[in-house]
Every structure is written in structure tokens, then in C-alpha cells.
Amino acid sequence: MTVITCPNPLLRTYNTGSSETSIGLQKIIESTINDLRQAISWSRACEPLEVLRETYSECADNDWDGYGAKAMTAATYDEAIRFLNSLPSNVPLPEIIPEPSGEIGFEWNNGINKILAASVGGTNMITYAGILGKSNKAHGTEIFNDSTPANILENIKRIYQ
Amino acid sequence: MTRHLQIFSRILNVFTNRKLPDDAVSPSERISRYFVQKKGRCSTLKNTVSYGAFMPPPNLRESVYRTTNKPSAEIWEIGELFVAKPMSEKVGKIKTIQGRADITAVQIMNKKGLDVSPDTEPHPFHANIIGWPEAKDEQKMLAVELANEASLHLK
Numbered sequence: 001m002t003v004i005t006c007p008n009p010l011l012r013t014y015n016t017g018s019s020e021t022s023i024g025l026q027k028i029i030e031s032t033i034n035d036l037r038q039a040i041s042w043s044r045a046c047e048p049l050e051v052l053r054e055t056y057s058e059c060a061d062n063d064w065d066g067y068g069a070k071a072m073t074a075a076t077y078d079e080a081i082r083f084l085n086s087l088p089s090n091v092p093l094p095e096i097i098p099e100p101s102g103e104i105g106f107e108w109n110n111g112i113n114k115i116l117a118a119s120v121g122g123t124n125m126i127t128y129a130g131i132l133g134k135s136n137k138a139h140g141t142e143i144f145n146d147s148t149p150a151n152i153l154e155n156i157k158r159i160y161q
Numbered sequence: 162m163t164r165h166l167q168i169f170s171r172i173l174n175v176f177t178n179r180k181l182p183d184d185a186v187s188p189s190e191r192i193s194r195y196f197v198q199k200k201g202r203c204s205t206l207k208n209t210v211s212y213g214a215f216m217p218p219p220n221l222r223e224s225v226y227r228t229t230n231k232p233s234a235e236i237w238e239i240g241e242l243f244v245a246k247p248m249s250e251k252v253g254k255i256k257t258i259q260g261r262a263d264i265t266a267v268q269i270m271n272k273k274g275l276d277v278s279p280d281t282e283p284h285p286f287h288a289n290i291i292g293w294p295e296a297k298d299e300q301k302m303l304a305v306e307l308a309n310e311a312s313l314h315l316k
Contacts, residue, residue, distance in 0.1 A: 055200070066197075066248030066256070067218040097201040097213035101297065107211055109204060115305050117212045119297075129212075129301035131309055139302040 048084055051096045052077070052104070059098045070102030075122030079144070080104040083120050086148045091156055094118075103127070114159045118152055120144060132158040186227060186277040186288060188267035193228040194311075195240040197248055197256040203313050210262040210311040215290075215304040223290040225277065228263070231286075236261070237316055243284045262311040272303050 017023070056077040063069060080096075083106070087093075097105035097117070105119035116130035129139035132155055142149035186192075194214055196202040201213040217223045224244075228236045240258040249256045266277050274292040281287060293300055 051200070063251065065218075066251045067224065068220060070219060095201070095204065095211060097211055097216075099213065099216050100218045101216070103297075105201075105213060105216075105301075107213070109207060109209055109211070111207070111209075112309060115212065115309055117301050117305050119301070127297045127301060129298055129305050131305055137302060137306075139298040141298055 048093050048096060049081065052080055052084065055096050055098050055104065056080075059102075064098075065100060067100060069098075069100040072098070072102050072104060073122050076102060076104055076120060077122075079120040079122045079124070080106075082146055083118075083126070083144065083148070086144075086146055088148070088153070091148075091153065092160060108156055108159050110159045116152075116155050116159050126152060128152055128155065130155050130159065184279065186266045186279060188265070188270060189229075190227050190266045190277075191229045192264050192266050192269060192277060192288070192290075193226045193236060193240075194223070194262045194264075195226070195244045195258050196260055196262070197245050197258060199259050199315075203260055203262070203315070205315065208313055210308045210313050212301065212304040212308040214262045214311070215307040217290070217293045217300055217304070221291070221293040222280075223293070225288050225290055226284065227266075227277075227279075227286040227288055239284060239286070240316075243287065247283070258316050260313060260315040262308070263314060264307060264311040268310045269307065272306055275303060 056072055058064060059069070059072045062071045064071065084094075092108060094106035094108050097107050097119070099105045099119055101121065103119040103121040105117055108116045113131050113134050113136075116128065116132070118126050118128040120126055124144050126142045126144045126149060127140075128142065128151075129137075131137055138155060140151075142151055196214055199205060201211060203210050203214065215223070226236075226239055226243075228239070231239075237258060240261060245256045245258045269275050269277055269290055274294060275290055276292045277288050278291045279288050293303065
């Protein structure tokens with residue numbers, strides 16, 4: 001059986017089949033995806049990926065900020081793409097934050113006392129911290145296995161309540 | 162004798178409202194953190210400071226300036242001369258100050274472990290935010306808290 005999946009149309013399809021039919025089908029799906037990318041809502045979703053790409057190219061060398069920041073690695077960039085890719089469509093898109101540690105951060109900011117920050121560094125771990133309302137803070141780490149951890153999603157939800 | 166002169170000088174400075182650069186930072190002082198790029202440092206749309214503006218560098222000494230009572234033009238000039246210019250030379254690209262995050266020293270000192278330590282290089286009113294924890298999630302928590310309380314000033 002051939003399985004062609006596209007968990008998020010922003011990136012790529014995965015094809016477990018190798019037959020001509022399967023490859024043909026994958027091409028059709030990819031072509032459809034490219035067409036859909038032109039749609040307004042999808043263009044909006046592509047924006048963080050574009051910012052991410054720019055950020056990576058600007059921060060690929062050590063000391064990119066003049067304060068001794070560490071370079072962003074390809075593994076970090078790849079993980080950041082996968083993290084963005086894993087966000088459900090109903091989650092607001094985050095701002096991309098280059099961090100001096102070489103990690104790529106994401107910020108959801110809904111005003112005073114409603115901020116959540118999360119970052120990846122190519123180690124399958126997400127570091128997060130947030131102010132989730134007055135006198136309500138949370139920070140820690142979560143394992144990242146290509147799906148947004150429930151705890152992070154819950155915290156994002158609280159930011160926008 | 163020297164000790165007495167130092168005390169006298171300090172008293173005089175209190176009366177003349179003049180701060181010696183190497184004085185301990187007073188809680189009411191305004192502390193400015195400059196940035197040379199808006200991306201990841203602030204949101205111009207929401208007029209907010211991003212936590213990225215306060216994430217500490219690898220040496221955990223975050224460079225800031227003491228800007229209390231300084232006129233606006235001088236504050237920006239300090240940023241251009243002592244932050245943007247050396248940074249431009251270091252990275253080989255022209256950088257200019259895009260904005261700054263202002264916060265009072267007490268707001269920094271109230272955060273777990275953080276302090277503002279005077280460091281008169283490269284400028285008499287330069288200082289560092291010190292006392293950052295090693296754990297990244299704790300660093301992030303503090304940076305988020307500082308950003309939450311800081312005010313954004315765009316050039």
C-alpha cells in the first residue's frame with residue numbers, strides 16, 4: 001500500500017511508495033500544494049518560514065550580533081522549520097527571535113502579562129518560558145518529536161484567552 | 162585622608178545630583194538596552210519589546226547603559242558611538258541603532274538573582290546585567306519578565 005502524507009502543506013510530502021503511479025500521484029499533490037501556496041491564507045503561513053530563512057542566513061556565523069552570539073546550526077534551522085510546521089493551523093503565528101545562544105526562538109505576545117517564548121536548538125528539546133496572566137508564570141523544557149507538545153499548546157491558548 | 166575626600170565627594174554629588182560613573186547603580190536609575198535590528202528585538206506593530214532584546218550573551222554579562230537624566234539626543238549618540246559603531250567594525254557591516262528598551266534598575270534587581278553592575282568600559286555610564294542563571298529556561302523566564310516591563314523607544 002502506498003501512503004502519501006503532507007502533515008503541513010508548507011513543506012514537503014512524504015511518499016512511502018515507489019511505483020510510477022505513486023510517484024505520479026505525489027507530483028500531482030505537490031503541484032496542487034504549490035498552487036495553494038499562492039492563496040492569501042497560505043501566504044500568511046509562509047511568512048514565518050521566510051523570516052526564519054532570513055534569520056538563519058544572518059546568524060549562520062559566530063558573533064552575528066557583535067556580542068559574542070553563537071552561530072545557528074543547520075540542525076537548529078531544520079528543527080525550527082519542523083516546529084513551525086507542527087503548529088496547528090488555529091494557533092497564532094509566532095515572531096521569530098534569534099537568540100545569542102544560537103537557538104531559534106518563537107514569541108507569542110498578546111500584550112502585558114501575556115507572553116510565551118519557546119526555542120529550539122537542534123537537540124529535540126524545546127525550552128519555554130512565559131507569563132500567562134498576572135502572577136502566573138511557567139518555564140521548563142519539553143521533548144520535541146515533530147509534534148507541538150501539549151503543554152506548549154496549552155500555554156499558547158492561555159496567552160490568547 | 163583619601164577616604165574622607167571620597168566621602169565628601171559622594172556627599173557633594175548627592176547634593177549636586179551628579180552621579181559618579183563607578184557608583185553603585187541606584188534602584189531608581191533608568192537602564193537602556195540598545196539594539197541594532199528590530200527583528201527579534203521588538204514589535205513595532207504592538208509597540209512592545211521582545212524577550213530577545215534581553216536574552217543574555219554566552220558570557221552572561223548583558224551590556225546596558227545608565228541613561229537617567231540624559232537628554233534624548235545624548236542617549237542615542239551613546240548608542241551609535243559605543244554600541245553600533247564597534248559592532249559595525251566587528252561584523253564588517255554598517256549597523257545603526259534602531260531602538261532601545263528602557264527599564265528601571267529596580268525592575269531588574271527585583272528579578273531573581275539579577276543585578277546591574279557598573280562597568281565603565283567602553284563608556285563611563287556603561288553597566289552589565291549580571292547574575293543570570295545557567296539554565297536556559299530560567300534565563301528565558303527572566304528575559305520575558307524584563308521585556309514585559311520594559312518600554313520601547315524607536316529611533
